[in-house]
Amino acid sequence: MGGSSGIGEATATAFAADGAEVVITGRGRDKLDAAVARIGGKTTGYALDATSQTDIDAFFAQAGTIDHLVVSVSGSAGSGPFADLDLDQLAAGFDGKFWPQVRILKAALPHLDSQGSVTLVTAGSSRSAFPGTAGLAAINGALDAMVPPLAVELAPLRINAVSPGVVDTPWWDRVPEAQRTALFDGLVATTPVGRVGRPADIARAIHMLATNGFITGVVLDANGGTSLATGR
Incomplete structure (x- = not known):
């Protein structure tokens, strides 16, 4: 779910290169169509709002069996210095990322191949200590925390997550250029x-988790080592 730009598009491209039938989703029809053209292969686009339960249910109502589900829905609300953090914005952050990923996974369950996989895309803020990211850490940490128990509860379906560090995607376009x-x-x-x-980089990590049948319950850091203390 997702796939019209950034990490989602790169992931769709990786699976399409394998010859897989790929479905990407997003709000804008024009943006979806452009992404489908770039990805190529057996790729189709489905327009939906990932914050809408109605749209999610409609998508899965027409879906067949799904081998691998990648949920790359994201958002930006909830960041900023904690003392100044608007709690309504933090709630909006959960509404924009945490709840859509949970709703998508729950709605997908009847359609997932029992030997298949789910990979959530979270973020390195969940296990980092960058000032101004406590809200984002809460959102992504909540998703990360669900992975191990779900991997046991939903077995043999495999549940994993990739936790990216800073990745040069259109997500950063909203940040002033000098700051970025x-x-x-x-x-x-x-x-x-x-x-x-x-x-x-992140697409290759997601592809590996989805296709390696011996990995489940893992939150994989793909951050170039930003979580390590170094002398550089």
């Missing part, structure tokens, strides 16, 4: 891999 550049330059100077992430 300073953050990226700082990460280049201090992280072990010496660069920010690319959507394809």
Whole structure:
């Protein structure tokens, strides 16, 4: 779910390259159609609002058996210094990411192949200590915390998550350019891999979790080592 840009699109591209039948979702028909054209292969687009239970139910009502579900729905609400954090905005952050991912997974269950997989896309804020991200940490941490118990409860269906670090995607377009550049330059100077992430980096991690039948209950950090203490 998702797939019209950034990590979701890169993931769809990886699966399409394998010859899989891929369905991507998003709100805007034009944006979906453009992404389908870029991805190629046996890819189709379905327009829906991931915050709408009605749209989610309608999508799965017409779906056949799903081998692998990737949920890359995201949002930006809920960030900022904690002392100034608007709690309504934090609630909006949960409404924009946590609840859509939960609703999608729950609605998908009857349609998932029992030997298949679910991969949630969360974020490294859940296990980092960057000032101004406590709200985002709560949202993504709540999703991460669900993975191990769901992997046991829903077995043999496999449940995993990928927790990306800073990845250069359109998500960052909402951040002022000077602030974004300073953050990226700082990460280049201090992280072990010496660069920010690319959507394809995360797509490869998601593809591996989905296709490796011996991995479940894992929250995989794909962050270039930003969570490590280094001397750089």
